[in-house]
Amino acid sequence: MKPAPFSFVRPQGLQHALEALAADPGAKVLAGGQSLVPLLSMRLAAPSTLVDINALPDLDHVRVDDSGVRVGALARQADVLGSDDVRRVQPLLSLALSQVAHATIRNRGTVVGSLVHADAAAELPMVLTLLGGSVSVASATGTRTIPAAELYAGPLESTLHHDEIAVEALFPGLGPGEGVAFEEVSRRHGDYALCGVAAVVRVEGAHVAEARVGYMSVADVPTVVDLTTALVEEVAQRPSRRARNQGELSDQAVSAAAELALQHLDPADDLHASSAYRAQLVRVLTAHALRAAHDDAVVRGGAPG
Amino acid sequence: MSEELYDVRLTVNGVAHDVRVPARRLLSDALRHDLGLTGTHVGCEHGVCGACTVLVDGRPARSCLMFAVSAVDSSITTVEGLTRDDGTLGPVQQAFAECHGLQCGFCTPGFLTTITAGLADHPSPTEDDAREMVAGNLCRCTGYTNIVKSVLRAAALRDGRRTPSPGTEESET
Ligand SMILES: Cc1cc2nc3c(=O)[nH]c(=O)nc-3n(C[C@H](O)[C@H](O)[C@H](O)COP(=O)(O)OP(=O)(O)OC[C@H]3O[C@@H](n4cnc5c(N)ncnc54)[C@H](O)[C@@H]3O)c2cc1C
Ligand code: FES
Numbered sequence A: 001m002k003p004a005p006f007s008f009v010r011p012q013g014l015q016h017a018l019e020a021l022a023a024d025p026g027a028k029v030l031a032g033g034q035s036l037v038p039l040l041s042m043r044l045a046a047p048s049t050l051v052d053i054n055a056l057p058d059l060d061h062v063r064v065d066d067s068g069v070r071v072g073a074l075a076r077q078a079d080v081l082g083s084d085d086v087r088r089v090q091p092l093l094s095l096a097l098s099q100v101a102h103a104t105i106r107n108r109g110t111v112v113g114s115l116v117h118a119d120a121a122a123e124l125p126m127v128l129t130l131l132g133g134s135v136s137v138a139s140a141t142g143t144r145t146i147p148a149a150e151l152y153a154g155p156l157e158s159t160l161h162h163d164e165i166a167v168e169a170l171f172p173g174l175g176p177g178e179g180v181a182f183e184e185v186s187r188r189h190g191d192y193a194l195c196g197v198a199a200v201v202r203v204e205g206a207h208v209a210e211a212r213v214g215y216m217s218v219a220d221v222p223t224v225v226d227l228t229t230a231l232v233e234e235v236a237q238r239p240s241r242r243a244r245n246q247g248e249l250s251d252q253a254v255s256a257a258a259e260l261a262l263q264h265l266d267p268a269d270d271l272h273a274s275s276a277y278r279a280q281l282v283r284v285l286t287a288h289a290l291r292a293a294h295d296d297a298v299v300r301g302g303a304p305g
Numbered sequence B: 001m002s003e004e005l006y007d008v009r010l011t012v013n014g015v016a017h018d019v020r021v022p023a024r025r026l027l028s029d030a031l032r033h034d035l036g037l038t039g040t041h042v043g044c045e046h047g048v049c050g051a052c053t054v055l056v057d058g059r060p061a062r063s064c065l066m067f068a069v070s071a072v073d074s075s076i077t078t079v080e081g082l083t084r085d086d087g088t089l090g091p092v093q094q095a096f097a098e099c100h101g102l103q104c105g106f107c108t109p110g111f112l113t114t115i116t117a118g119l120a121d122h123p124s125p126t127e128d129d130a131r132e133m134v135a136g137n138l139c140r141c142t143g144y145t146n147i148v149k150s151v152l153r154a155a156a157l158r159d160g161r162r163t164p165s166p167g168t169e170e171s172e173t
């Protein structure tokens, strides 16, 4: 099928784009088009105007600074994935990006577009939420910064106002003692995941100080659960001091963590997987991700094993 | 009902074309209908199959996920642009012919464009690299084995290597 008719503008400046957006309540932003154009072709969306932001200047930056990784609205997923600076400052972003679609889609698709598209099955919204990042938006009347925790209102629904353009995303960098991991299972390589899990584990010496885990495709919005208690309690209950100081997370600890996580999730049935299978993926991938992030933290920190 | 039309200059295979199209004209349709470049094929029309892949400023992109009106500042290469200047087959096309990398040919234009760009980035791919290179393109006929061989053969041809048996090149020249 073909898209329904619409008017088109391709502004050369941000102010002009913001005015065009504000002028038509039925207008929509066109970035990489990798999510929007299929929706138009399937006639699941029929905006009256498309505001193509691809000609706007100075929005394709990928910068790292003390606060983390800053990604402009026109930085393509492929460019962020290809950046060594990004991989060094926040490896979780690179890990997640390598799971987003295929290289050809990443050549056009933007990181910011994926964030505001707000798909609960998408990697990047979950990673932004897990890392406590934010998105800066502009409208004809001003700018504001939306923390990731306030960005997702529901399935495919962000809290951006109609007349706002997201100009930059901030992914905080890896903190001291932290390690990260990303695990997902999909039907085919490059497909949206049936379940995806990212973990950030912080160690202090041989102890787990914090463990936060993000989930995609198993709730209506990207969901982050703090699993620190499950890990810390289990370690404290180990019989000997030696066992407590052992580097590895026990089977009991990671399964307790996964059960805790499931209390916050709502794995659904669909064509691709039953809810029971998705719940099982939560258990398995939580264990993998926690262990891998823990190992990563130990290796990075050079902590005793 | 008359639909608003836009004057668009498309640069395709190094040639500028002026067309008048509605905003909703997909780049894939503009190439095929307005410019008559029917080498670009259209399968799924939502980004999944890869048949419509063209190069946009040298990088593979789905032409079914771009509007012609958005392509004004870009240089587009279609499968028609992959032949050599003298009209003979380019290295990737030649390799597909030698290695039986196609059967019905429906998917082939998307593979040829994708691999052309892939080899520019990875001139000496391993078999795994070759598989990764074509992972976003679907073929319902070949089972991919001969397509992977074609990638390796095309890498050899690009290098001017004349290795006789396709798909068995070493990674060093
Ligand atoms: C075959 C295929 C497979 C895919 N697989 C995956 C996958 O596995 N995981 C995944 O996460 N994604 C996947 N995607 C989607 C892809 O990552 C998209 O690129 C991404 O979701 C949207 O980014 P975009 O730049 O293309 O945005 P667009 O499609 O242009 O826009 C998407 C939405 O966001 C809005 N928007 C975009 N940018 C802005 C902005 N700066 N300000 C305000 N609003 C804006 C648009 O109005 C629209 O509503 C896939 C896509 C395809 C075609
Ligand atoms: S027709 Fe464009 S990807 Fe299938």
Ligand code: FES
Residues within 6 Å of the ligand: B101, B102, B103, B104, B105, B106, B107, B108, B138, B139, B140, B141, B142
């Ligand atoms: S050759 Fe027929 S689909 Fe690939």
